[in-house]
Amino acid sequence: MLVRIDPDSPAPLHAQISAAVRRGIAVGEIAPGERLPGARDLAAALGVNLHTVLRGYQELRAEGLVELRRGRGAQVRTDAAPAVAALRQAVHALVEEARRLGLSATEVTEMVREAMA
Amino acid sequence: MLVRIDPDSPAPLHAQISAAVRRGIAVGEIAPGERLPGARDLAAALGVNLHTVLRGYQELRAEGLVELRRGRGAQVRTDAAPAVAALRQAVHALVEEARRLGLSATEVTEMVREAMA
DNA sequence: GCACTTGTTCTAGTCCGCATAGAACAGTTA
DNA sequence: TAACTGTTCTATGCGGACTAGAACAAGTGC
Numbered sequence: 165m166l167v168r169i170d171p172d173s174p175a176p177l178h179a180q181i182s183a184a185v186r187r188g189i190a191v192g193e194i195a196p197g198e199r200l201p202g203a204r205d206l207a208a209a210l211g212v213n214l215h216t217v218l219r220g221y222q223e224l225r226a227e228g229l230v231e232l233r234r235g236r237g238a239q240v241r242t243d244a245a246p247a248v249a250a251l252r253q254a255v256h257a258l259v260e261e262a263r264r265l266g267l268s269a270t271e272v273t274e275m276v277r278e279a280m281a
Numbered sequence: 282m283l284v285r286i287d288p289d290s291p292a293p294l295h296a297q298i299s300a301a302v303r304r305g306i307a308v309g310e311i312a313p314g315e316r317l318p319g320a321r322d323l324a325a326a327l328g329v330n331l332h333t334v335l336r337g338y339q340e341l342r343a344e345g346l347v348e349l350r351r352g353r354g355a356q357v358r359t360d361a362a363p364a365v366a367a368l369r370q371a372v373h374a375l376v377e378e379a380r381r382l383g384l385s386a387t388e389v390t391e392m393v394r395e396a397m398a
Numbered sequence: 399g400c401a402c403t404t405g406t407t408c409t410a411g412t413c414c415g416c417a418t419a420g421a422a423c424a425g426t427t428a
Numbered sequence: 429t430a431a432c433t434g435t436t437c438t439a440t441g442c443g444g445a446c447t448a449g450a451a452c453a454a455g456t457g458c
Contacts, residue, residue: 180383186381255375258371258375275369276372280376280390
């Protein structure tokens with residue numbers, strides 16, 4: 165499991181951390197039931213504060229993706245289903261609409277690239 | 282033209298204002314060439330500061346949706362086609378969801394590229 | 399030309415969320 | 429029991445959001 169953050173990003177660090185784990189679950193990098201790195205370890209590895217990591221973990225718990233328990237750490241819930249399918253569906257709808265407007269593939273991908281920047 | 286904002290929303294007020302106008306253009310509530318309410322008027326109507334409204338307007342100008350000119354006010358660009366604005370909004374929603382999932386820009390654009398092929 | 403409107407720019411202040419920091423606490427595991 | 433791990437608490441510094449007031453400049457309409 166790999167968590168990377170960008171200190172220069174406008175997105176809060178805790179959000180980046182939860183997003184990284186969320187993505188890991190979504191794409192299957194992190195299996196249901198798997199244990200996440202300890203908050204203190206991850207904080208040290210990322211060079212951020214313990215509380216920042218814990219906040220990210222708590223966001224994931226609020227979403228029902230992980231369980232947090234003292235002494236045991238953070239564990240991915242077994243019923244945490246990947247959410248990528250929904251995103252893929254949204255992409256499909258977007259592409260259809262773009263086609264209807266006669267936009268080229270490069271124009272659409274450029275729009276996405278700009279929006280992601 | 283109707284702009285509504287929610288002071289309790291975590292979204293910044295200027296973002297809410299630009300989003301409302303963006304949506305108005307997308308759904309055809311605001312026609313191309315139409316003049317937006319004056320920043321001072323809208324600020325008074327919404328109970329926010331002039332600078333907050335202007336910041337929202339400037340975001341729209343950065344996206345190429347409106348033109349701002351002293352003395353003339355804010356005007357929806359004639360080439361700001363509602364359909365394209367709608368697509369832009371769809372892209373925006375998609376990107377936000379992708380961000381929530383922690384997907385990278387390349388991962389998303391790759392998904393779109395595949396879907397367009 | 400002149401008054402008025404409207405966006406632009408500048409400075410300044412308050413408020414709140416983000417992140418950091420340290421410490422003590424309470425379950426869990428070996 | 430000892431080590432580990434999340435939980436809770438207090439405190440501090442920083443930066444963005446928002447407000448506020450003022451002066452300025454370009455356009456409009458009489």
